[in-house]
Amino acid sequence: MRVLCVGDSLGLPRKGCPYEKTWFFKLAKKYPNIEFVDYFKRGLVLTETVNLYNMYYTDYKPDIVIIQTGICDCAPRYLNSNKLFWKLLLNLLGHLGFESYFWKIIKFIFSRRENCVYTKVDVFSQLYRNLIEKFIANGVKKIIVVKIGHAAESVAANNCYFNSNVDKYNNIINKIAVEKKDHIITIDPLHNVHEDLFVDGYHCNSNGMEKVYHDLDGLEINNLV
Known part of the structure; x- marks a missing residue:
């Protein structure tokens, strides 16, 4: 079995969260008989994710895909x-x-303005659905979506639209998950969070990464397909 993991900086190691504490490392270690392929990139937006699919993802031919992306698309900006x-x-x-x-x-x-984002809501919806349909057409049996996480108060207090934008874009993911319920599983480990999960109010420390890993591990990936 092959599992392709795609994500932005939230899945990457950093000060306060060494590589050995990332959910990717821990899943790969727990399931040595499963081949885990990773593509994580800081600043990854959905447009680039779709382009990467066209260039690379078809060649991996994964059985399962885990996606953790979306915050770079919806975060309110100056x-x-x-x-x-x-x-x-x-x-x-x-x-x-x-x-x-x-x-x-x-x-x-x-x-920061609510609608000043890298990917507008309607474009995000179209791109996300397109990406999911591409994976399904390529033979992916299950797609696990780690929903966009909330920010802790230290970030949300200075960016009043942050968490409401997260909810808005997660609602799109929820809708697509219902439409593709035979293929999509969603988890939401970083909903209504506290400071002790983060190094900076949004990027996970070891505790936050453990929370994501816990929810992923609870799916028993080895038994999904």
Whole structure:
């Protein structure tokens, strides 16, 4: 059996959460007879995930896929730095050594806005459904979705739309999960969370990663297909 794990920085090790404490490492260690393939990338958005499917994922031919992504799509921002204009400007300012000053000005003038996100709600819905259907068409038997996690108070207090955006985008995942109930299993280990699960109010420390692992392990992956 082969399990493909796809995610953003929430699945990656960092200070406060060594690699040996990540849910990926712990699952692979518990099930040595299952082949685990990982693709985790900081800043991974759904558009890139779909593109990666077109380029690489079909070649893995996994039986099970675990997806932990979405926060980079829905997090409220000061500006959409993925747009070409801002990308070019930030690149220029970076070369000139002025990027940090630029962000200080932006944060002084603007606030994070609910709809200033990398992936709009309707686009997220279309892309997510498209990705799921691609996996199913490629022979994936089960897709485990780790739903987008809530932020702790230290983050949510400074970004008032953060958790409401998380709920909005998770509702899309819930709807697709109902439509594809024979293939999708969802878990929500980081819902209504506390500071002791994170290193910075959002990225998991060892305790937070253990919580995700606990919910994944409870599915008994070796018996799903």
